[in-house]
Amino acid sequence: MSDPRQVLPRALPLARAAAQTAASRILPHYRRADLQVDGKADDTPVTEADRGAERVIRDYLSQAFPEHAIWGEEFGGDADASGWLWLVDPLDGTKSFVRGNPVFSTQIALWHDGVPMLGVSHVPVGGESAWACRGDGAYIDGERVRTAATTTIESAAISLGNIKTLAAGPRWPALAGIVQRAWRVRGYGDYLHYHMLARGSLDAVIESDVHVLDVAALCLIVEEAGGVFTDLEGAPVGRGTRSVLAAATPALHAALLSGLGGAA
Numbered sequence: 001m002s003d004p005r006q007v008l009p010r011a012l013p014l015a016r017a018a019a020q021t022a023a024s025r026i027l028p029h030y031r032r033a034d035l036q037v038d039g040k041a042d043d044t045p046v047t048e049a050d051r052g053a054e055r056v057i058r059d060y061l062s063q064a065f066p067e068h069a070i071w072g073e074e075f076g077g078d079a080d081a082s083g084w085l086w087l088v089d090p091l092d093g094t095k096s097f098v099r100g101n102p103v104f105s106t107q108i109a110l111w112h113d114g115v116p117m118l119g120v121s122h123v124p125v126g127g128e129s130a131w132a133c134r135g136d137g138a139y140i141d142g143e144r145v146r147t148a149a150t151t152t153i154e155s156a157a158i159s160l161g162n163i164k165t166l167a168a169g170p171r172w173p174a175l176a177g178i179v180q181r182a183w184r185v186r187g188y189g190d191y192l193h194y195h196m197l198a199r200g201s202l203d204a205v206i207e208s209d210v211h212v213l214d215v216a217a218l219c220l221i222v223e224e225a226g227g228v229f230t231d232l233e234g235a236p237v238g239r240g241t242r243s244v245l246a247a248a249t250p251a252l253h254a255a256l257l258s259g260l261g262g263a264a
Contacts, residue, residue, distance in 0.1 A: 011065070016120055023053075049097065069081035072090065073091075089211075111216065132221045140195060146226050157185075159188045174259060206245055207243060208244075
């Protein structure tokens, strides 16, 4: 089955159910004094909550769509598969999770031949859920959402992510200029600033040092809400994406891209 009109109506409720079930595996570990935290090869933390959540999600996806490939944060998979590919980050924000910070989420995306077709972003603490299918708009907790109409840096509320690597990069002086021009600048991080952008509570996100699994679902949610989502060079999200420039409108995105010295 390769026709998106047949796949997506089945895939969306499945992905949402998988994310909600994953939350039931994550929350019993949250703020536990005896939580065991292991280190991965890239020096990032991982816990049994991450692994257990991914196992649950994989079970859902493989049983319903055995012909689809899966690429997950904890157990890998065929990242280069053509056709239908599920991209899974079972617990995005593990550093927050292990410190007892509630800003973490489960990210599930479905791409077809490298094009994002479906995205689900579920928040275990509080239960907020965002989702989108290509061409059908973006939703948060069942309500259709739209990005703001902001077009200028001077009127924009901007969120910065992974500021440490931004500060070490070549765009730091240019970013400082944008910060001075912007109406408001904060660092909400992880899923939170993308949900805020999609619902119109924030105007732009500038972020470095990401993995595509962090944003594979969120990019479509922002785009279906009316926003623009690229990397800091202005390129569309792909399997090698390592940075983000997301904005509420094309005009604001163009102004930020120019200000950062990205490609036109």
